[in-house]
Amino acid sequence: MFAYTIKRLLQSLVTLAVLATAVFLMMRLMPEEGYFGEGFDRLDQVQIEAALTQMGLRDPLPTQLCRYLSNLLRGDLGRSIVFRPQVPISEIIAPKIPYSVYFGLASIAISLIIGLPMGVMMARFKGRTPDLLGSGYVVLVKAVAPAVCYIFLQLYLSSWLRIPMLFNVRRPLSWILPVLCMSLGNVANYAMWMRRYMVDELNRDYIRFARAKGMSNSKIMTRHVLRNAFVPMAQLLPTSILLTISGSIYVESLFSIPGMGGLLVNAIQRQDNTLVQALVLIFSCVGILGLFLGDVFMAMVDPRIKLDKRSGAR
Amino acid sequence: MRSGKIEGVCDNIDAELFRLARQDESAGERVGYSNYSYWHSTWRIFTKNRVAMFFFFLLCALLLFTFLQPLLPGQRDAVKIYTGDAGRPLRNAPPGRDFWFGTNAIGQDLWARIWSGTRTSMLIGMAVGFFDALMGVLVGSLWGYVRRLDRLITELYNVVQNIPETIILILAAYILRPGMGTIIFAMCIAGWLPTARYVRNQIVIIRDREFNLASRCLGTPTSRIITRNLLPQLVSVIMMRTALAIPLAIGHEVFLTYIGLGLPVSIPSLGNLVNEGRIVMMSPSLRYQLIFPSVMLSLITISFYVIGNSFADAADPKNHL
Numbered sequence A: 001m002f003a004y005t006i007k008r009l010l011q012s013l014v015t016l017a018v019l020a021t022a023v024f025l026m027m028r029l030m031p032e033e034g035y036f037g038e039g040f041d042r043l044d045q046v047q048i049e050a051a052l053t054q055m056g057l058r059d060p061l062p063t064q065l066c067r068y069l070s071n072l073l074r075g076d077l078g079r080s081i082v083f084r085p086q087v088p089i090s091e092i093i094a095p096k097i098p099y100s101v102y103f104g105l106a107s108i109a110i111s112l113i114i115g116l117p118m119g120v121m122m123a124r125f126k127g128r129t130p131d132l133l134g135s136g137y138v139v140l141v142k143a144v145a146p147a148v149c150y151i152f153l154q155l156y157l158s159s160w161l162r163i164p165m166l167f168n169v170r171r172p173l174s175w176i177l178p179v180l181c182m183s184l185g186n187v188a189n190y191a192m193w194m195r196r197y198m199v200d201e202l203n204r205d206y207i208r209f210a211r212a213k214g215m216s217n218s219k220i221m222t223r224h225v226l227r228n229a230f231v232p233m234a235q236l237l238p239t240s241i242l243l244t245i246s247g248s249i250y251v252e253s254l255f256s257i258p259g260m261g262g263l264l265v266n267a268i269q270r271q272d273n274t275l276v277q278a279l280v281l282i283f284s285c286v287g288i289l290g291l292f293l294g295d296v297f298m299a300m301v302d303p304r305i306k307l308d309k310r311s312g313a314r
Numbered sequence B: 001m002r003s004g005k006i007e008g009v010c011d012n013i014d015a016e017l018f019r020l021a022r023q024d025e026s027a028g029e030r031v032g033y034s035n036y037s038y039w040h041s042t043w044r045i046f047t048k049n050r051v052a053m054f055f056f057f058l059l060c061a062l063l064l065f066t067f068l069q070p071l072l073p074g075q076r077d078a079v080k081i082y083t084g085d086a087g088r089p090l091r092n093a094p095p096g097r098d099f100w101f102g103t104n105a106i107g108q109d110l111w112a113r114i115w116s117g118t119r120t121s122m123l124i125g126m127a128v129g130f131f132d133a134l135m136g137v138l139v140g141s142l143w144g145y146v147r148r149l150d151r152l153i154t155e156l157y158n159v160v161q162n163i164p165e166t167i168i169l170i171l172a173a174y175i176l177r178p179g180m181g182t183i184i185f186a187m188c189i190a191g192w193l194p195t196a197r198y199v200r201n202q203i204v205i206i207r208d209r210e211f212n213l214a215s216r217c218l219g220t221p222t223s224r225i226i227t228r229n230l231l232p233q234l235v236s237v238i239m240m241r242t243a244l245a246i247p248l249a250i251g252h253e254v255f256l257t258y259i260g261l262g263l264p265v266s267i268p269s270l271g272n273l274v275n276e277g278r279i280v281m282m283s284p285s286l287r288y289q290l291i292f293p294s295v296m297l298s299l300i301t302i303s304f305y306v307i308g309n310s311f312a313d314a315a316d317p318k319n320h321l
Helices: A002-027 A045-054 A061-073 A089-124 A129-143 A146-160 A172-202 A205-213 A217-233 A236-254 A260-269 A273-301 B002-012 B025-032 B038-048 B050-071 B110-145 B147-160 B165-175 B180-207 B210-217 B222-258 B270-279 B288-315
Strands: none
Touching: A002 A061, A002 A273, A002 B147, A002 B165, A089 A129, A089 A172, A089 A217, A089 A236, A089 A260, A089 A273, A129 A172, A129 B288, A146 A172, A146 A236, A146 B222, A146 B270, A146 B288, A172 A217, A172 A236, A205 A217, A236 A260, A236 A273, A236 B165, A236 B222, A260 A273, A260 B165, A273 B165, B038 B050, B038 B288, B050 B110, B050 B288, B110 B147, B110 B180, B110 B222, B110 B270, B110 B288, B147 B180, B165 B180, B165 B222, B180 B222, B210 B222, B222 B270, B222 B288, B270 B288
8 A cells, every 4th residue: 555655646646747747848849039028029139039048948949958857846836927927927827726726626616515415316316206316417418518517507507597607705695606617517527427326226136136125225335236336436526626627727717716727827828938837737737636635535534446557447 | 552652742843953063162151150240230320320310410510511611502602701881881780581590790691601601610629530530550669569568658648648739739839839730730639648548558458358369370361360350459549539539629729719829810610700709708699609609619529429429339349240
């Protein structure tokens, strides 16, 4: 177990290093006007060269890469160029982190609270109305582009429930809709897999034996099926973290939540290279961390998993 | 008397019948041969699924119309700005007899734009789906079949797979200039890895099964083992992944368009249309500009999703009897 954790941790660190390097190298491919912001047109060639040299962008690539990585290790993400010129990026991002974290965690919690019972009900009434309704929901959410789902939820739910359309820190009612939107995909995922795992368990021999013993249906469900179906559910946690990240980018921007996802969309639209670079790195860190925790958690929960092999349906 | 009657019967029997017949070897073959055909069986199971058939015909009709629409008489141009009596553009004309789905904020015909956008989005989706399947099968089969490569590719996979797909998508689309090729390229980079892994897992599972062992012992050439023994088992997985890659690609296109990395506004696509509709959605009388493209998009993606899943069920050899 310990060896596995260490190995998995090393793997995550390698991924992180590779990613940081790749992001850095790819950003060099961007047009250089991205480093100037407003007023690029008024500069002549000499001024541009001078400014680039001063920023260290004319040094040999390996030198730049080393400087960039060592800065990263010290937690220096560089300075924003266009969005808020010359402000350190960590300063821009710091106040936005809590929003993203709270919304992300709330969304995961809510999707667990809604998704798991939904899956249980679907398995319990397999082939009947609750199952069909649930399956319809799963197909709808998984097939229709999330972007479209979010827009329609925002448009119609807000007017039906008479809650504000946009996020407002001082009105807790306006927090409901974004969290709901972010949980949409995860609820479908949890419900679908919970149902599948429970149906798998229901067809096992030991369930037939329990029936033969005269065990009541509800007892079989709670004592046997539910418990065994929970174990493989652990491997969904990393997926749901990734889903939440990608959902948050869209939802935060749509509901104008002052979080990191909304910031990323802003930075992309205004072509702020360093800010995009920093945010992409942060989001990947969260993703990599989420996968790492999920894998370790899975290994802890399920004694049957061989520790040196990766498995699971992701 | 009795014996006499029998003798009488015997007299009438044709002596030809008592000659030894020549053995027909091909007849023996016919008895031992079952006319089971994999694709026939798949199709029969698929057609039994009513919901899937409904979406199948819906999708066929939609696709047919999408590609026939520009050839039909009386269709308008998707990018032309239409003007009214006084030479002013017909902005936000509601759906009516002239413009079936109305016009958008600068006076373009929404009906034509939706079909044109569907063409664009379908093209993107199919290109991405095709590339996913191609790369997935190629890399996946190498990964699964060549034992020496397994270790290397697995380690590489473990590194890359940790990066969220959305991030790869955003990064690739951000660095390259916006355009059709860019979007397709970005989605391809982000998407083929899971397919490769599915294919690899399937190949590893069935590579050393007894029937493959038997085929190899009997001297079946590798190409026949691959096409007859391995591929039919993989077809369900590949088809499903491809069918699901298309709605995913269409969804990604909407997402990329929203964050400003999509196609240029001059090319109508479902992402662009939904985005244009979103901008005017606050006034209820203009909401049709959001609803029409969204309904179109949902119909297509749901059809692909349902068909992909039911086809995978039907093509799974475990469900054949």
